[in-house]
Amino acid sequence: MTDYPSKKTMARQIAALLPMFLLGMLVSACNGSDSEAKSFSDANAALEDYEAFLRSVSKQKTLSNSELVSSVLEWKALDDSVTAAMFRDSVHTNRAVVDSTYFSLRDSITDKLTSLVDSRKRSFQDYLDFSLAVNRPRLDSLSNQLMMSAHRFYASMDSVPVFNMDNVSTIHRYEDILDDATRRGIHTKRDLFLFLRNEDRAFRSFLVHLPTLGGIPLAKVRDSSSALMKEMVELCQGDNPAFTTSEVVILLTMRNNRRLLQNALQCVNDINNRKVKGGDQAAAYLWMLLQPWISFDGFALSLMSEAQIGTLKILATETPKCVVKLGKPQFPIDTDELPSLLIKTTITNL
Structure with missing residues (x-):
């Protein structure tokens, strides 16, 4: 009998096989999104928009693969804009509160998006299409x-x-x-x-x-x-x-x-x-x-x-x-x- 690792260990190994530190050395990230970057007046305005996105995605019950790609790309474009606003506004805000709110919203969004993955059966072709669309860096x-x-x-x-x-x-x-x-x-x-x-x-x-x-x-x-x-x-x-x-x-x-x-x-x-x-x-x-x-x-x-x-x-x-x-x-x-x-x-x- 082949001695395979447990399901939890395998899941951790899969996550570990995404070495993003290499990407920082070699490539400029490119999500392939057509979404325009947003500009916010301050961190609070950015977080309000982030919360609005969470409310929007939380209303979804199921997403096709193309809809899932679009939602993830929209989220990543928004996430970049929100973190940029937080960085610019770091002097004028309570950083601990802002950071706590941001990470809480981000975790909720990722939890919702991952739950929507299970709303339909996904194939290896779905995974390939998804991965190429949302996580293919540009050299x-x-x-x-x-x-x-x-x-x-x-x-x-x-x-x-x-x-x-x-x-x-x-x-x-x-x-x-x-x-x-x-x-x-x-x-x-x-x-x-x-x-x-x-x-x-x-x-x-x-x-x-x-x-x-x-x-x-x-x-x-x-x-x-x-x-x-x-x-x-x-x-x-x-x-x-x-x-x-x-x-x-x-x-x-x-x-x-x-x-x-x-x-x-x-x-x-x-x-x-x-x-x-x-x-x-x-x-x-x-x-x-x-x-x-x-x-x-x-x-x-x-x-x-x-x-x-x-x-x-x-x-x-x-x-x-x-x-x-x-x-x-x-x-x-x-x-x-x-x-x-x-x-x-x-x-x-x-």
């Missing part, structure tokens, strides 16, 4: 150039064939690639991109044999990969770093995006081709299938190509079908409820 120009360059780099590897080997030989080859990178070390940009190129081919070759890897030890691949990722992070440290912190975070996030999407898509193919047995294997496949949904935040989405967003749309359609085909293995969260939980987590962390 600055330098980060965007790096992202486009990295997409071209990875696209060039799509035509590189996987290794024509059996499962055991493929894992040994994967281990050899990691061992070689460990011996050489990752010290320069050239070292990094050479490793990423070799690793990508090894990972795609690994996925071909996914249904048959249950009895093959994979700890060395896991541990060596983790150690090499630490070396990648260290490339932005020291007196003369090869990369900036932003560059390393972007490259690591894009690597993770690509691997999770490739892995989930391979799971869909294996499940549809009846290559997955029951029991622990079905449980493992369920986790791999759901991992992109739990892992991707607004920043990860901002680094995806249109093709990758297209893959997510395919996964949104196929995921519930595949869960049924797997026999709905035990999981700490009802998979039917997961899209709603993800939407509510996104709202709470905005």
Whole structure:
């Protein structure tokens, strides 16, 4: 039996997978709202408007996904204006009272919006549409150039064939690639991109044999990969770093995006081709299938190509079908409820 964390622990982990501190380093937030910013004469006037919004949203009994998006975008635009007014008016108001009123109203609004998520059944496509609309940051120009360059780099590897080997030989080859990178070390940009190129081919070759890897030890691949990722992070440290912190975070996030999407898509193919047995294997496949949904935040989405967003749309359609085909293995969260939980987590962390 696969030992999964509890439902409460899983919910906390989902919330923790929204690393907003990275966004502050790398991007300028962009909610995509067409709502105009409001200007208030003072903090009290702003809070009155905030309270009026709470009364308005409290009257709602149910919201479609598009209506939910509109309400959240309206709230965020208003919230920005209210906090700006509070900052400007900080000298002339009782700050403790103003802050207490603001946080009380904000909590009430988020509670109401999250309760409205449960007013209808939400799908993975609903979650994807919602997340793209309300929580997709806009990259600055330098980060965007790096992202486009990295997409071209990875696209060039799509035509590189996987290794024509059996499962055991493929894992040994994967281990050899990691061992070689460990011996050489990752010290320069050239070292990094050479490793990423070799690793990508090894990972795609690994996925071909996914249904048959249950009895093959994979700890060395896991541990060596983790150690090499630490070396990648260290490339932005020291007196003369090869990369900036932003560059390393972007490259690591894009690597993770690509691997999770490739892995989930391979799971869909294996499940549809009846290559997955029951029991622990079905449980493992369920986790791999759901991992992109739990892992991707607004920043990860901002680094995806249109093709990758297209893959997510395919996964949104196929995921519930595949869960049924797997026999709905035990999981700490009802998979039917997961899209709603993800939407509510996104709202709470905005």
